[in-house]
Amino acid sequence: MPAAKRKRSVIAAKPISSGVEPAAPSKRRASARTAAAATITDPNHNGDVVDAPDALRASPDGDVDQKIAPSPVGSETNGSKAESPLSDLPETLEPPKTKLKTGGKTQKVATEGESQRHTRTDSGDPEAGEDDASAADPEEIKEALARPPPVNSDYLPLPWKGRLGYCCLNTYLRNSNPPVFSSRTCRIQSILEHRHPLQNPAELEHATKNRPDVQKPADVALGQKYVQDLGLANVRDIIKMVRWNDRYNIKFFRLSSEMFPFASHPEYGYKLASFASDALAEAGKVIAELGHRVTTHPGQFTQLGSPRKSVIDNAIRDLEYHDELLSLLKLPPQMDRDAVMVLHMGGLFEGKTETLQRFRENYATLKQSIKNRLVLENDDVIWSVHDLLPVCEELNIPQVLDYHHHNIIFDSERIREGTKDIMDLYPRISATWSRKGIKQKMHYSEPTPEAITGRQRRKHNPRVATLPPCAPDMDLMIEAKDKEQAVFELMRTFKLPGYDSFNDMLPYTRNDDNKMALQALARKKKTDADPIQMINEDDCGMGGPEGRVYWPPTMESWLRPKKKEIKKKPSTGPTEKSKKDAAALYAAKEAEKKATKDMVKEEEFVESDPEATPATKKARLAMKKKTQSDADKAAIKSQESKAKAADKAALAHAKATLKKTSKTKKKAPISSSSKTSDSEDGLETTGKTRPAVSRASSRRAVKVKKVSYNEDDMEE
Template sequence: MAVAKRKASSVDALKPLANGGNAPPPKRRAPSRNASTAAATVNPNINGEIIDAPGATRASPDGDVNVDIVPGAVKQANRTRSESPLSDAPAVVEPPKKKNRGGAKKADAGRDVHEAEEVVSAVVDAATSGKPAPAKKARGKKVKQEDGDDEAATKHAKPSPPKKARTPADDERADPEAEGDEEADEEEVKEALSRPPPVNSDYLPLPWKGRLGYACLNTYLRQSNPPVFSSRTCRIQSILEHRHPLRDESQPEHPTKNKPDRSKPADVELGKRYMEAICLANVKDVAKMVRWNHKYNIKFFRLSSEMFPFASHPEYGYRLAPFATEALADAGRVIAELGHRVTTHPGQFTQLGSPRKQVIDNAIRDLEYHDEMLSLLKLPEQQNRDAVMILHMGGIFDGKEDTLLRFREIYAKLSDSVKNRLVLENDDVCYSVHDLLPICEELNIPMVLDYHHHNIIFDAAQIREGTKDIMDIYPRIKAMWDRKGIKQKMHYSEPTPAAITGRQRRKHSPRVATMPPCAPDMDLMIEAKDKEQAVFELMKTFKLPGYDTLNDILPYTRNDDNKVALATMNKKKRKDADETEPELVPDEDVGMGGPEGRVYWPPTMEEWLRPKKREVKKKAVPEGGKANEKMKKELAELYAAKEAEKKAAADGTVKEEDGEESDVEATPATKKARAAMKKKEQAAKMKAVAKAEADEAKKLAKEAAKAEKEAGNGSKVTNGAPKAATKAQGRKATVKKEVVEAAVPTPSPSDDEGSELELHDEDDDDDDAPPMPALKRRSTGSRATTGRQAKNMKVSYAEDDGEESMADD
């Protein structure tokens, strides 16, 4: 069969999308930006378009994303597997199991696969048509199966849905090594509890002389400033957007201030340059990760398959040479100089036993990409042979025998370089050690023994669960490695303590408690969620070489980063000119743990890697808090009483303080004199209240000043409460004054509108008392002006012209 090769360049892949897919893009003059300016911003703490690749944070490439490891400053809301380089691969198929297995899996690979095709197709259509991509459809009632003949109907999610029977279609869409929490029904639990106990060996490979390693991501370096990791990726849409020039090409890119301008013509070279910047940033950090590992005696590392995003994509794939040749060679020199071993592990969609040609083509492209990446490291001969690619057999399509037969046929067509690197690993879904041993011996393919997988999937007729019986076939496994001259490696991990059923036990524990019974000079990959910390845990437990190089980190403190120092230097200079600025850590030492090697964080204490969150302290209740509440209540009661009086006045009767009703038939002169007396009396009361409030405010201000003087400069937080209380007292005094003003009776409609009467106390010269505001009658004549509307207004008792004429008549 013909094998589809990867594209020589991403430029050709992007050409159909330029200019609406019609003519080739117009040639553009090279921008005048220098290399540093043209480089994209690849720090995910600054650029939200740069995200962590899902494969980097898994305990193994087939598990779900471990979001707890890398929260980051930018929440990975757009993290998805929908744009996998092999997104059109089918779901892994496992044989139908017992029905009536309740609980739906959180990680549904088959459903994600078909959604991936829709998302990628929508993005491409949107780019060619210029229309926005449609919103992601809700997961519908039908899911297309591997062979395309059947469709399994599932109900939409509802609140508290009843458990439904688990169908064979659910098993076919199972995701190998799923890391999500699994639900189990009563039948599963009973079956799991009835299994025989494991039989483990009491042998420990001590004293240890081998190499320990972890996969893809370093939790300590990922939280450095700037972060160090090799799994940066982005969305395809981001690549398409970066075909357009920046708004200001003379300045570096900024996520908000200097973004690509879509109004300018697209240039596929710009999109290519953007992707290459992400790739080169990943490769650059590999060298630092290897040096970090060497400092703490970790000499085995799995390179992330996402180091070159979309390199094996069927539409946007590209070759690594020549743009990454020099960068990979530099990383390879560091690896060779320190004598480390590196490997890779293509993901779950790379399957050579599928009956679909498209899946086979995708898998071959992915293997060729991994082989090119390892070859460009230019490692010495033995290290180059040891740089293997670990692969699962994958799903069961039409039975194991037919799947293995197709694998034999496709394997024969692979390039010699890929064959020399390819090794098979037993999985925890379909293929046990005894399923793979015959075909590995037949095709001369080394086999990686994974102890965790073996304890879940094994041939009970030949072997028991545990690490004791498996030791009987160690010679057969080792012989395949020796035949090719490759250093043997094994994988070790443990299930979470709470796992009971087989599906639950697939979830990897954050750390491991012991070591497997392997050769003491073995290369052992620890597949655990806490990555390098799981290796440190073994070092501390068994006093392995390198345990004396590390120490516990200081909570919320990173002495090997420049974040605190830069923040101090950026502040305005203080009055003390003799104060020395903090020293910056050299770039090569950032994230290296400092001279004391503080890189180990205790289990579940990952938050210590990041600065402590600011705690908002509650303001202290002022001493006069209860009195203020009482005053507020009294003012509310006074306001309600005045409102009742207004309502009574509107009905035609107003009750005086002595209980007598006012005479509505009184002459204008009588009404005028009576209103003047009432106004003067109310003004006197209001002034008394205002003066009392002012005195109280002064008293509180003096107490606050005294407390601040005693406490000194460090009492800013506690002094805020008296100051806030003073402001509150002033506001309450204003409210009370407004309420009193609102209680002033409305003058009679017969008052002279042309004359004005300004109310004030001629004998009062107290400067502390606020000036007496004058009130002016509202045009309605039914209610008094209240609140701020009454300030600095004069009360007019002038009669309306019409009423005055009637009185004269």
């Protein structure tokens, strides 16, 4: 249904509530020159809106799960890693370069965090096509198999009194209609395009009919308004996501760092207070009422130990953005303290001692509000718990224990792999939180079952099978690809609070949105008396009265309508055989051509005259090509002649057969006539005799049938 034509003032316009329908028009109509259409933030209706890649990861240093998002997913800038987590999208729509970079400034930027340090074979995306044992180096596999087995604790924190959480995106709500998610973003190219007014500013933007007119003068404010509208749509969806979590007893949530696209970008960045204060305060009000905890996790490129000033500047700008986002939620004091920003130490430059010293120096320059929120997490590449715990105690920074990372990177001289030995450090880790008055949190995830090497073990399993040996009142962030479904899996496994609040989805069916109702309404006739039942907007996407929001492992296809299956018609034998014969003939011809070409090339090499001029060589080559071409044409012509001769012979044979059959049919009346003559001469007959051509299969047969040779008929 086409959108209504409306004019809006740039100042008075409010972003849409559902991502599709425009807000109510203002009473005062603005002129066409200053009117600005509301931004369509639904990716189903606006191809420029894409999913932020970090939100689709199990963790910021994990892999992108593109199965969850039905819309396009942004890739990294120009095919290489950027220095800021908010600039991971390409500036243009061109596909990323796949060519391997070899040195130069570009290589230095792409491998920031790897220069001037030991070889780091485990860096990069853990799921870049090397998720099975056959893709790993044999020596790496041999070394991995030789490591001692992990020593795990058998303690389970039951009965559970803590809070389980997931990261950034809700798979069920993301696939609702309209979609609900807080990680909409765009490409820089889209920002530049939207600096130009629409072809018809009084109407909503359309993918083909009403696009930005690049012939009109560009206005930076229009491009900034476009990207800010995406951020406001993300904030509005936070309210729906938090209420959804509360219904299913999930009270811990990580906000997406890409909630406001490019907010910390050096060129396209912006502050939030001027336009997002009210929206964030409204979201914070709901969070506070329900008693939920929210945190953030700046990306892996936000690091304070780098020797490069540009990296440090980007990191500080990104931390300031996250701090402003959390502060504008206006949470109560304790909840505000618990809203922390999780940070990795990052790469290793020169050595661990030098990197830690640079971190100390750069940390000292941060604003106090950032220091109040900053916490450090051990990673799965370089920095172990034993590396970070001393500096956390020194600088009064809480430390986040990530069990998955710890099982990959740990100090083998002090502890063994597994969850048992690390429990000895629990008191020291807990003290870094308590002395700052912040509720402790931990991260938990598991590697895939088939993982062997360190690189393969970095890959997060879609769901987790057990709970770590943490305190029973811990705030535990589950970093898994299946997001909220991984939390549901734990609830069902251990009968945790809230396990009975949800049920399995009906495959490929959604009964909690108005998509089907709207389609029925469009088909409804005026004479139909039964009204169409519409679902309240607040209840859309909430799972219905039965809470059907759980989908079994590997069944993410249930989230979307089932694709139509086109059944192939069964092929007949002769047709299949003819296709095979044609394919075999084609392959034989291609092989013959290739052999001929190879022979010509070999002859050219053998018969090449070093004293011949280029023109002579060219002429000889042309002659050989012409000879070969003539031979090919002659062969084709010969085959065509044979085929024509065969067709001609078959046609002649068919005509001869038809002629012979016709002669046989003509003899039938003559035989009957002679028999009748004999009967007329006095021979006795028994009954009536019908001629052989009595069938009305042709016009001649019909005429013969009218002639009677019966004696009685002749007497008449």
